[in-house]
Every structure is written in C-alpha cells, then in structure tokens.
Amino acid sequence: MLRILDKFVFYHIMKIKHLLLLTALAALLTGFIKNNENGRVFSVVSPDDSLVIRNIYSEALMSFESYENLKYLCKNIGGRLTGSANAETGVKWVYEKLKGMSLDNVYMQEFPVRNWVRGDKEYAYAESKKYGKKEFNVCALGTSIGTGVNGISGKIVEVKSFEELKKLGRENVEGKIVFFNQAADQKSYSTGYGYGSSVYQRVRGAVEGARYGAVGVVVRSATVCLDNNPHTGVMHYNDSIPKIPAIGISTLGADELEKMFNEDNDISFYFRTTCKQNDDVLSHNVIGEIKGSEKPEEVILVGGHLDSWDLGEGAHDDGTGVVQSMEVMRLLVKLGIKPKHTIRCVAFMDEEIDQKGGRYYAETTKNEKHIAAIETDGGGFVPHGFSFSGTPEQVAALKSYKEYFTPYWLHYFENGGGGVDISFLKNSGAALIGLVVDSQRYFDYHHSAADRFENVNRREMQLGAASLAGLIYLIDKYGL
Ligand SMILES: [Zn+2]
Numbered sequence: 509m510l511r512i513l514d515k516f517v518f519y520h521i522m523k524i525k526h527l528l529l530l531t532a533l534a535a536l537l538t539g540f541i542k543n544n545e546n547g548r549v550f551s552v553v554s555p556d557d558s559l560v561i562r563n564i565y566s567e568a569l570m571s572f573e574s575y576e577n578l579k580y581l582c583k584n585i586g587g588r589l590t591g592s593a594n595a596e597t598g599v600k601w602v603y604e605k606l607k608g609m610s611l612d613n614v615y616m617q618e619f620p621v622r623n624w625v626r627g628d629k630e631y632a633y634a635e636s637k638k639y640g641k642k643e644f645n646v647c648a649l650g651t652s653i654g655t656g657v658n659g660i661s662g663k664i665v666e667v668k669s670f671e672e673l674k675k676l677g678r679e680n681v682e683g684k685i686v687f688f689n690q691a692a693d694q695k696s697y698s699t700g701y702g703y704g705s706s707v708y709q710r711v712r713g714a715v716e717g718a719r720y721g722a723v724g725v726v727v728r729s730a731t732v733c734l735d736n737n738p739h740t741g742v743m744h745y746n747d748s749i750p751k752i753p754a755i756g757i758s759t760l761g762a763d764e765l766e767k768m769f770n771e772d773n774d775i776s777f778y779f780r781t782t783c784k785q786n787d788d789v790l791s792h793n794v795i796g797e798i799k800g801s802e803k804p805e806e807v808i809l810v811g812g813h814l815d816s817w818d819l820g821e822g823a824h825d826d827g828t829g830v831v832q833s834m835e836v837m838r839l840l841v842k843l844g845i846k847p848k849h850t851i852r853c854v855a856f857m858d859e860e861i862d863q864k865g866g867r868y869y870a871e872t873t874k875n876e877k878h879i880a881a882i883e884t885d886g887g888g889f890v891p892h893g894f895s896f897s898g899t900p901e902q903v904a905a906l907k908s909y910k911e912y913f914t915p916y917w918l919h920y921f922e923n924g925g926g927g928v929d930i931s932f933l934k935n936s937g938a939a940l941i942g943l944v945v946d947s948q949r950y951f952d953y954h955h956s957a958a959d960r961f962e963n964v965n966r967r968e969m970q971l972g973a974a975s976l977a978g979l980i981y982l983i984d985k986y987g988l
Pocket residue numbers: 813825826859885
C-alpha cells in the first residue's frame with residue numbers, strides 16, 4: 509500500500525517539476541521586462557535574483573544562529589527596561605556580537621534616557637460586602653509615580669470612555685479610583701487596530717482621572733487576548749494636572765472587577781506600587797554596518813529596538829527584531845553578497861518610553877542620505893509582506909518586488925507604517941518600511957510576563973529575517 513502511494517506521490521512530484529520547468533522556459537522566451545507606471549523598467553522576475561533570494565531563505569532556515577541569539581538575549585539577559593542595568597548588558601552583548609561578524613564598522617551612540625524603576629511586586633485588592641476581599645494581579649504602568657509603601661485606596665468608579673468620565677464629573681469622581689474598562693475592539697483582522705482602539709486609556713487615563721479629582725486609576729490591559737497577565741506600557745502625565753498613580757489589570761481581572769461592580773457598586777479598591785523615577789542615565793544605540801562598494805554614502809537601514817518592558821523577556825517585543833536585523837547582516841556576509849550601498853543594522857534604545865534612540869539616530873545622521881529604513885517590530889511571527897511610505901516612485905518600486913516573494917507566501921506590499929524608531933527619518937527622503945507579520949498572537953504576549961523566548965517559533969522568526977534580507981538585496985541592487 510505504501511509503495512503504491514510512494515509511486516503516486518513521485519509521479520505527481522515529477523509532473524509538478526515538469527510544469528515548473530515549462531513555466532520557467534516560457535518566461536525566458538517571453539522576456540522578463542515590464543514597465544511600471546513611472547516608466548522605470550523592472551524585471552518581472554530575474555532568475556538570478558530569485559536564486560539569490562532562495563539562497564537567503566535557505567541559509568536563514570538552516571542556521572540556528574538567530575534563534576540562539578534570541579535565546580541568549582531572553583534567558584541570559586532578560587527584560588531590558590530602558591535605563592536598567594539589563595538594557596546596558598544587552599547593549600554590550602549586541603556590540604560584541606556585531607564585532608564578531610566581519611562587518612566594516614561597529615559603534616554605539618550615547619545619549620541620556622529616563623531611569624524609571626518598578627520597585628516591589630505590585631499588590632491590589634477589591635473589597636465589597638457581597639464579595640469580601642478579592643486580590644487582583646496588577647502592574648504599575650510604565651513611568652507612573654508610585655503610591656508609596658502604604659498604598660492608596662478609594663471607591664471604584666467604572667467608565668468605558670473619557671466621555672463617560674466627563675459626564676460623571678468631579679462630584680462623582682473626586683477622591684475615587686477610576687477603573688477604565690473599555691475592551692479592545694475584536695472585529696478587525698489586524699490586532700493592532702484592537703490595541704489602538706483601547707490603548708488611549710493606558711496612555712492618558714491618569715491625566716483624565718486626575719482632571720476630575722481621582723486619586724488613582726486602574727486600566728484594563730490594552731490587548732485583544734483574555735488572560736490573567738497585566739500588560740504594562742508607557743503612560744503620560746501633563747504638567748498642569750496633578751500626577752496620580754496608574755496600574756494595569758489583566759483583561760480577565762477587569763471582567764471580574766466589572767462583574768463585582770455591576771452587582772454591588774460600593775466597592776473599595778486598594779493598590780500599592782513602589783515604582784519611581786531616578787535620575788537619567790546614559791544609554792546607547794548599537795550600530796553595525798557593511799560599507800557600500802559603489803555608493804558608501806547612501807544607507808539602507810534595518811533595525812529593531814533593544815529595550816523592552818521588564819515583566820517578560822522582551823522576546824517578540826522586540827528581541828526578535830534585533831536578532832533578525834543582526835541576521836540580515838550575517839546572511840549578506842555568509843552568502844558573499846557585496847552591497848553597493850551601505851547596509852546598516854541598528855539596535856535602537858528606548859523605543860518603549862521616549863524613543864530617545866530613534867530621535868538621536870535621526871538627529872545625528874541628518875547629513876547622510878538614507879535610501880530606505882526598514883523596521884521589524886511586530887513580533888517574530890510568519891511574515892506576510894511589507895508596509896511602506898515614500899514617494900510614488902519608491903512605492904512603485906517596492907510594489908514591483910512583490911513577485912520575488914510569492915514563493916515564500918508574502919503577499920502584502922501596501923502603503924502603511926514603517927515603525928516608531930524609523931519614523932523620525934520621515935523627512936530624510938528615505939522610504940520607510942515595516943515588516944508585516946501575522947498579528948493574531950502578538951498581543952497575547954505584548955508588554956506582559958508572557959513575552960518569553962518559549963513563545964517564539966524559530967522558523968517563523970527566521971522567515972522574517974530572510975524576508976528583510978531579500979528586500980534589502982533588491983533595494984540595494986535596483987535602488988528605489
Ligand atoms: Zn516594540
């Protein structure tokens with residue numbers, strides 16, 4: 509039975525091979541040339557380039573180096589909160605790794621960053637006559653002030669929008685703890701939209717609560733997933749409004765607190781956080797580059813951010829982006845690809861809080877010419893393509909590269925965002941490009957204790973690195 513099946517499969521494989529050969533021949537005979545809308549001539553698919561890209565993917569999938577790098581970054585170094593000793597250990601490690609890669613130039617950029625520290629494990633509980641005392645898993649939101657060791661308490665008032673809060677007004681909010689509980693929108697295919705629909709509560713909740721006299725805020729985690737992990741992330745204060753402490757609560761915890769509140773709205777809430785802001789410290793971007801053989805003064809950048817939140821290991825956000833960017837350099841060196849333009853890999857610092865790394869990089873390179881800047885900060889998931897912004901010519905050229913990636917199931921070549929760190933290059937003339945990956949699981953991990961090495965799939969991450977290297981190869985060869 510097995511033998512018959514083997515024969516059957518073999519016959520069909522041969523048939524497919526035959527078909528592929530015929531298709532390739534037909535393509536050769538009909539020619540590869542087509543004009544894009546700007547009159548520039550591009551090959552539809554050059555067999556030479558297809559082969560180079562295939563070699564890039566093969567090498568990326570067969571080498572365990574990027575995965576081992578991610579493991580080291582997550583397990584030996586761990587979460588890399590901006591300003592922390594761990595972040596600097598990460599800086600030194602990336603620097604040494606790049607130094608060992610036969611690049612032409614490896615260096616750091618130094619600048620001051622905030623030094624916010626989380627302090628002790630946060631503690632919170634709600635109390636009502638009906639339910640008694642119930643503890644919740646919470647975390648301080650990034651850059652929040654702490655409550656001090658005694659904590660704070662107040663009656664809970666739940667709202668699902670800033671408009672609701674405004675309607676309640678100072679008479680119903682003063683002295684209380686505002687519970688912001690708008691759930692992330694589940695409807696959209698891209699989970700980023702869901703995140704974007706609710707993250708405003710985390711970023712501006714403390715300011716809005718304090719505006720009406722609240723003493724603290726509890727914020728439902730900005731994520732489409734339902735779990736018991738509080739998800740942190742940056743929040744902001746406004747200098748003209750009193751600063752009050754802010755914590756995140758897990759989505760399941762938020763549902764439970766809402767249930768308590770709906771059945772008995774006389775609920776007291778207590779929380780204790782000892783986070784605080786220390787003096788600024790110096791930190792770094794880490795940069796490695798291969799000098800261009802023909803136009804060394806023109807740069808193609810690939811990067812991710814080295815800092816992360818501290819609750820997890822900064823695996824998907826954005827350890828994978830850093831090791832993928834390093835892997836691009838390794839792939840080019842290993843495959844003997846000599847770029848015409850300078851290829852620069854950047855591990856940015858401080859994306860999560862003030863984006864000092866992205867700002868500093870843009871400021872200090874404003875006299876250089878960047879052709880393209882590519883960021884990978886959507887997690888190490890299956891790549892779907894690229895989103896980009898640029899001139900019509902740049903966009904047309906990028907779209908014309910799509911066919912090279914069909915064999916790797918990349919199909920998304922559309923206008924859109926590049927990434928936070930490279931956004932500061934928006935006036936540089938560079939095309940800004942983001943690696944688009946499958947987003948369905950990203951917010952299961954994002955900014956929470958679940959963002960660990962174990963939750964990264966090796967091959968998915970490697971496919972992302974290969975896609976980046978493939979696109980950079982084409983941009984370098986044909987320009988934008
Ligand atoms: Zn990120």
